Amino acid sequence: MTGPVLDLAARYQAGDLRALARAVTLAEAGLPAARPLLKIARSGGIRSVVVGITGSPGSGKSTLTDALISVLRAQGKRVAVLAVDPSSPYSGGAILGDRIRMLRWHADSGVFVRSLASRGALGGLSARTMAVLALLEGGGPPEKHCDWIILETVGVGQSEVDVAAACDHTLLVVTPAGGDGVQAFKAGIMEIADVIAVNKSDLPGSSRTVRELTSAQALGWHDQHSWLAPVRKTIASAGEGIESVVEAILKHRAHLGEAGLAERRRLRAEFEVRSLVQERLLRRARNAGGELYARVARGELDAEAAADQLLSGP
Amino acid sequence: MTGPVLDLAARYQAGDLRALARAVTLAEAGLPAARPLLKIARSGGIRSVVVGITGSPGSGKSTLTDALISVLRAQGKRVAVLAVDPSSPYSGGAILGDRIRMLRWHADSGVFVRSLASRGALGGLSARTMAVLALLEGGGPPEKHCDWIILETVGVGQSEVDVAAACDHTLLVVTPAGGDGVQAFKAGIMEIADVIAVNKSDLPGSSRTVRELTSAQALGWHDQHSWLAPVRKTIASAGEGIESVVEAILKHRAHLGEAGLAERRRLRAEFEVRSLVQERLLRRARNAGGELYARVARGELDAEAAADQLLSGP
Structure with missing residues (x-):
């Protein structure tokens, strides 16, 4: 370890956002210089609420992320957003516009936004994305670390399953249109959801979608200790229902408890090592x-x- | 290699169906005794049309498989069907009834039906399923080998992608109901389809589904040499449109050519080795x-x- 790396480590530990950005760049590139920083980051333990957002294209994941930032900032929380695009020829397109909207947080030092485009060996998230999550969580002293980390992915299939492996809480976003709820059930995505947001709930059919989802849950396999994902109506574009989603996430966090959270982190490490x-x-x-x-x-x-x-x- | 193993190999090479069944059992159990048989099987080269059938639950995959057997038998072809269930708590149920229906082929020595339940390390198909496919293809002398092998899976997600890796041709089955076509497009499943059957096309909306699928294809990325999956209407329960599906598969086979088929087999071997x-x-x-x-x-x-x-x- 040479001088500049120690310097970077010190600044990273002090909560310098530019040092964090540099650390993320090193980890994203898979450079050895990221390794001492990762060691620091991980030895800090569990410090952030790590939420993964998943859902079909057009369900409003980005708008919901934006609305979540607003609510969390109003509560005085520091938030990091990691937008990942393991791009396929069929995805892309809308993401640039979405990201530009997020630029409005640029002047707020309590919000850290970063996009990654790294594609994992299996087509979903990469090991490096896991390392970046650890860096976001481990940076800064207690009064300056990220309270919440939101992982948002473009793309479906493997990435959706990977989000669940990477995060403490998986938020599934569906809409009343197009039988999204039933499809999520059929595709096995409901199994990985910890909280479900029926977004765009000003559209017709939102109450039916909520009913479909809750009856689908009743069909699922679960014992008395298992978690039934709360279903919440939202209108992300108007900021409606967002507090209720935050509450549901925190309720799930309480349900997990310390042991459950440690297990989720172990799963993330497993994902990272296996991807490597x-x-x-x-x-x-x-x-x-x-x-x-x-x-x-x-x-x-x-x-x-x-x-x-x-x-x-x- | 001891006597009984050599015996089995000789009987397997002679096209004895009980020897084939035994060989499949050995390969499914991952026993070393399967290895000399696999060597024999693979050195025979490409002898069978290997078709994978994929599609959402309820689209009629099993009925279509059954209808394909009828048409192929009428053309004098020998057919093997491999039904795989990498079971999840949400699947299962219907499969037993479906399999029982297939018992009607029991007395026909030109049809070999086998179910596997092995689940791969990644949740989809297993390396052993690939070995079984190779055994089905490589058994018997030219006049007794399987002309067609149909791989049918229960379950969605990873298994669907795996089917494409395992077979020469992927047949996607959708129905006019529930926006199946659009969902297939969104979920990236259309990318892996070589032929698409709009089954239950006596239901309302089948022509609209065909239109949606063909316009979704037009949006996709492809160059002049790439293959646009033919979309065919079928009513599997009445045996309608099945010949046309067989023709579309053979057209895709001609498109692949010798080099394309060899590449598909290389992909299957890659899948097998990586799973191991x-x-x-x-x-x-x-x-x-x-x-x-x-x-x-x-x-x-x-x-x-x-x-x-x-x-x-x-």
Whole structure:
């Protein structure tokens, strides 16, 4: 560790936002200089409410994030927002406009906004996103750290499942339109939701959507200790129903308790380590000249032997 | 290799269906005795049209599979059906009834039906399912091998993506009801479809669904060489439109050509090897006493170091 890195560590620990931004850049790039900072960050324990926001495109995730910032700032909380786009040819488009709207928080030192575009080895979130979350949580002294961290992703499928692995609380956003609720149930997304917001609830059918969601929950498998995600109506664009969402999240936090939160953090670490392993294996497979899998397909190499070869490196 | 194994191999190569069933059982259990059989199977090259069927619950995948068997048998083709259920608490239920219906093929030696319940390390298909596919393709002399292999899965999400990795052709089944087409587009499932069947097309809205799907395709990213999945109306329960689906699949096969098919087989081998690696890593993580990830979460162990530890075994 050389001088500038120690400097950065000291500034990061002091809660300097530019040092935090620099630390995030190092972690996003996967540079070794991020490692001492991560060690500092993680040894600080659980300090932030980490909320992941998921939902189909057009459900208003970004607007809801913005409304959550407003409410949390009014309560005097410091908020970090991490917007991740593990882009696919079909997503993108709207995100730039959404991000520009968030620029209005630029002058507020209690709000830290960052976008990441890193795509994980499995198509969803990357190990680096987990590292960035840890950095956001661990920066600054008690009076300057992030109280809340909001992780918002573009894209569906793998990213949605990954959000649940990365966060303490998963907020699912649906709308009354297009049978969103039923679809979430069918797609197994409801299983990962800790709180559900029926957004755009000024549209027709919002009460029906709430009913559908709660009856779908009643069908699900759960015992007396399990959590039934509260369903809350919101109109994010008008800031309506947002406090109630914040309360539901905190209720879920109380339900988790210290042991539950520690378990969620363990799951996040597991996700990070497994993603790193996956990335290395991909590199090894590429180093094997791309012929490895073709040889298995032709019966020249046993699949088990190929797995052994990948695991033994380099 | 002892006597009985050689015996089994000889009978498997001769096209004995009971030997094939035994080989599948060995591969499903992950037993070493399956390995010489797999070597035989894979060295035979590409012999079967391997079709994966995907679609939301209730779209009629099983009925369509049944109708496909009828049409293919009438054309004198030998057919194997592999039904896979990587079960989740929300799926199941209907599958037993569906499978019972398929018993009507029991007396037909040109139809081989098998169910698997193995769940992959990532929640979708397992490496063993890939091995079973290879065994189905490689059994018997030219005049007795499977002309078509149909892979049908219960469940959504990861399994759907895995089906595309496992097969030569992915048939997506949607219905006119519930905005299935639009949902498939939103969920990125359309990207993996090679042929789309709008099933239950006697229901209202089927022409609108076809229009929605084709206009969604027009929005997608593709160059002049890429394949636009043909959209075909079917009523599987009445056997209507099935020949047209078979034709569309064969058209896609011609589009792939020899190089495209070899690439699909390479992808299947890649899926198998990567799944095996994943299973071993899971075992290693368990051997590490479950404390590995908790130590990362607490900052006592670096995520990179944990990844190294997992990769270095045992």
